[in-house]
Amino acid sequence: MTTPWQRVPTDLAAAMRPRLPATVPAIADAVTAANPALAATSKTKAETSRTKFDRDLRTAVQVALDRFLDLAGTDEPALPPPIREVFVALGAAEARENRGPELLLGALRTAARLLLRAASQSLAESRPVTVDEIIDLSDATSAFVDELASACTDGLARQLREQAGEGDRRRRRAADLLLRGGAPADVAREAVTAIGWPALDRIVPVLLPPDQARDARFRFAADGVVAERAGDAVLLLRSGPRAERPVLAEALAGRAAVVGPALPWAEVPEAVRLAERAGELIGTGPDPVFVEDHFAALALRGEPGALAALSSRRLAPLAGLRPAQREQLLVTLASWLRHWGSRAAVAAELFVHPQTVSYRLHRLRDLLGPDLDDPTARFELQLVLTQRT
Numbered sequence: 001m002t003t004p005w006q007r008v009p010t011d012l013a014a015a016m017r018p019r020l021p022a023t024v025p026a027i028a029d030a031v032t033a034a035n036p037a038l039a040a041t042s043k044t045k046a047e048t049s050r051t052k053f054d055r056d057l058r059t060a061v062q063v064a065l066d067r068f069l070d071l072a073g074t075d076e077p078a079l080p081p082p083i084r085e086v087f088v089a090l091g092a093a094e095a096r097e098n099r100g101p102e103l104l105l106g107a108l109r110t111a112a113r114l115l116l117r118a119a120s121q122s123l124a125e126s127r128p129v130t131v132d133e134i135i136d137l138s139d140a141t142s143a144f145v146d147e148l149a150s151a152c153t154d155g156l157a158r159q160l161r162e163q164a165g166e167g168d169r170r171r172r173r174a175a176d177l178l179l180r181g182g183a184p185a186d187v188a189r190e191a192v193t194a195i196g197w198p199a200l201d202r203i204v205p206v207l208l209p210p211d212q213a214r215d216a217r218f219r220f221a222a223d224g225v226v227a228e229r230a231g232d233a234v235l236l237l238r239s240g241p242r243a244e245r246p247v248l249a250e251a252l253a254g255r256a257a258v259v260g261p262a263l264p265w266a267e268v269p270e271a272v273r274l275a276e277r278a279g280e281l282i283g284t285g286p287d288p289v290f291v292e293d294h295f296a297a298l299a300l301r302g303e304p305g306a307l308a309a310l311s312s313r314r315l316a317p318l319a320g321l322r323p324a325q326r327e328q329l330l331v332t333l334a335s336w337l338r339h340w341g342s343r344a345a346v347a348a349e350l351f352v353h354p355q356t357v358s359y360r361l362h363r364l365r366d367l368l369g370p371d372l373d374d375p376t377a378r379f380e381l382q383l384v385l386t387q388r389t
Contacts, residue, residue, distance in 0.1 A: 202264055213226050
């Protein structure tokens, strides 16, 4: 099979090699100038006369020109493995800089034009050049640069696959650490930092059918990690806007999901257990099941984690009080619930004046708001306070 460079004049190498010391930096500089992102990159490097970027670019240009001249008049393959690896590495370096192939391909187009011009001028200075020779040179430079582009894009794709694989490994490690529990704080923090989470805070677990794992990874890529188990998949979402209930209710509609409570990262195993128990108790359907709606039912079935979560949720408005003041109000609230709102009975039980009971109840209404009139909230408060004593 005839190669495009087989038709290149065999005297090209002799005519052009003396010009390479000037041609290589000229092409490298022109490529940098024609691609602003490359120019910006080189300026951010160390302030030396030849940055690593400059050296790498000039090396690549030198290798490419030497190889093109070696090919003139031959039927050899464009890039033997050692030379091809130079351009594979160039593509990989672009991927590590988080740049796509567009910049590389633009640089190669610039280099192709300059290579054709330099080759044509070199021949023209040594002898007359025919139109057919110019056409053959154009075909050869285009085909040769296509081979360079193929090597660069292979390197870029290879690096992206490696980075994706490393990212998947880090995400699996973070998910395993959180699910297993018991990891030291610095180890867990390092694991989530490696996947781009800014902090290690509260986590919301979501149980999903196994066939939902891939979709969950795609939907919650930046905010969640997914662990696949024998019978389900567990999505662990970091606290934030995407872990809020209204957002999850919409995102998980029709996915047979069970959404566990938002608990501190060290309590992820307990949060997952509560989600599992809620799924067993309630079952799943088109709408996601939110465990927080079933804390009382789980607590009555002996789940201490559910009672703790329910207590934290119902008594949160009193968390900012001084301990003595908080205790006083909780005792009053428990008596008031037990006596169906009878202030006289509460006063008698607590050995205080009815006016004192009125004052404390007024304070409780300020803190708890409409919960004191909601039957479900009152039942849950009574459950929490009964277990407390």
